[in-house]
Amino acid sequence: MTAPLLRLDDVRATLRLKGGEQTLLDGVSLEIGEGEALGLVGESGSGKSLTTRAITRMLGPEFAVTGEIEFGGASVLGMNAAKLRRYRSQDVGMIFQDPRAHVNPVHRVGDFLTEALVQNRGVDRREAERRAVVLLDEVGVRNPEHRLRQYPHELSGGLLQRVMIASVLLTEPRLILADEPTTALDVTAQSDVMAILDEQRRARGLALLFITHDLELAAACCDRLAVMYAGEIVEQGAHVYDAPSHPYTVELLGARPSIDERADRLPVLRYNRETHELMKAEA
């Protein structure tokens, strides 16, 4: 087996506050191969977003990060400023949950799209715009030339998320980090955006770390799933959706509503911090 594109080995992130310390990532280990999609699911506060921030080294100085994060064989934690910039701008692309907050409101869509290419790659502005138009067309944005001249507030959420996807694809990264890219959208826009992301990713052979609450969605578009709880990955692999083995995953999958069965009440998760600690002690 060839070396994975991204490898996290026993990554811990500890938040150091005046009152004391709190470990928010508690030994996360995962691997993503070239062109592979990994779905990261888990409840709010389980450390999913924190994991992506650790991968891009966007955690502030208040965090102590230990363990090993490797991208293409290079240690991310050991990168100097110049290497880190190149890694962030060329190797990984990030799609955020709320596109509106992550696009500068006073810049035109075209400037937002071409900014990275012009500033970091030295691509000619006109060439960058041409590429942006092609990509907007590919992600299903109609009338792309016109969109380039518009401001973010003139676009709908779904449209803006497509712009976001296009902006990531423009820089031709090897890994896309998608942090709940569909959570802020309505259901129809969700499926459109997801279909586009999935299609583009496969066509380009990009790796994907897909964070979501939606187990079905993750199972449908990812090769493997990883389930997080309290800063740990409790279970991961291709089997998770069909044959979960960890009690938390079993309960989580059992609590989904199903369109085929009628249920008066969905089961409540009984797995909590206590059972989690007990499980750990046993293992």
Next chain:
Amino acid sequence: MTTPSTTSLAVARVTRERRRAGVVTATRDRLGVLGCTAAAVLLVIVVAALFAPIVAPYDPDFPDLLAALSGPSPAHLLGTDALGRDILSRLIWGARITLAGPGLVILIATVVGVLLALLAAWRGGRTDTVITWLLDVLFAVPGIVFGLIAVAIWGPGLGTVVAGLSIAYIPYVARVVRGAALRERNMPYVSAAWLQGQSGTGITFTQVLPNVQPIVVAQAVSSLGFAVIDLAAVSFLGLGVQPPTADLGLMVKSGFDSMLRGHPIEAIAAGTLIVVIVWCVTVIGDRLTSSARSLR
């Protein structure tokens, strides 16, 4: 794309019309009726000052000693001063310096102040502490004192006073802009740009600066009113603009002497013009400030 050209032409026309209407509406929305009035009055004064050589009926420095201290007449609408110079012409020429001096003060103070504020907001930590401390020290000293210190070092003159006041006005701009920049700095779009691999300098100027720009403009205009008064005051004390150059502050001073001899027009006219300029600038600055706040 296969969009019919007629559609895009129509779209282009609508956009253009909207943009044109947008400028007028935006101005009215931001300034309100009072602000628009102030802007109109200020515009008249600025245009008259700019075209002083054409607008002014007489040479402002030509002394007609035989007609000294004459009252208003068809020949001299506002009469003449103690040396027989036409007061109206001197007002028009004086407005030039009275506007240009403070304008330069604010321009310098804004550029330096914004750079300091952005640096403080971006670097944070110790840099921020030092810059904030420096600004507080500058704040503690009244602007006019800086003008006087500059005069004490380099001697009287407009350039000296402008240099001194420029330093004094830095904190007025920098403090407000720093606060706004700090808020913008923590917005998600800044970390998104950071994640795109943009440099700190790049983000500061392309991401943060455009977002604090309304506040910069509002603060600069508000400070302009104070600068006009300070500069006029220094000239009144005889330490700024030197005679025989026409300047409003200087005219209040020389008119003050004429007033004791029963000819109050020069002092009143020059004083009134200063008040009108300051009022206009302050009203506009006030309106810009509240509209910049409402954008948040």
